[in-house]
Amino acid sequence: MKEQVNYLPISREKDAWLKSTIRDIPDFPKPGIVFKDLTTLLKDRKAFSYVIDVLSEKFAPLKPDYVAGIEARGFILGPAIAYEIGCGFIPIRKPGKLPHKVEKAVYDLEYGSDCVEIHVDAIEDHEKVVIIDDLLATGGTAEAAYRLLKTVGADVRGIGFVVELGFLKGRLKLPTGMEIFSVINYD
DSSP states (O other), rough: OOOOOOOSOOOOOHHHHHHHHHTEEEEEEEETTTEEHHHHHHHHHHHHHHHHHHHHHHGGOOOOOEEEEETTTTTHHHHHHHHHTTTTEEBOOOTOOOOOOOOOOOOOOTTTEEEEEEEEEEOTTTTTEEEEEEEESSSSHHHHHHHHHHHTTTTTEEEEEEEEEEGGOGGGGGSSSSEEEEEEEEE
């Protein structure tokens, strides 16, 4: 892991700067929704490095054995954070993408339901895991990932996001008693 950077908590200036690297896409994926497009943050090397450093600094003290990244942008962030912390990476995928025997967790969306899967042998009982995803909205995907990891025996220590849409109150769906952290929050 790199030398500690001591970014926490982030300043108003850093918050404004990071938000300026995120593009709003109106009416996507459906009318009335303003999609927070993080691809513009990811292509900005300083912003990308910054969020990886902040999330790594936040979760390194939990000494996880693994970082679990939720498909798809959790696959971009999770391995980089796992590398910085010095642990392994576990993918949590959409249905039908993993080649071995899987466990799955179904969750509700505003317009239906979806599912995430993990290999049944991804984790030994009581190994420590941190979940990473790009964005916390209504909380369904992160909560399903948490349930899935608990099903395969993980000791989930924290959940981290680059962006939280606080006004959607997705954090309320997540379990209490663990570290839940977002670098940027839109209230």
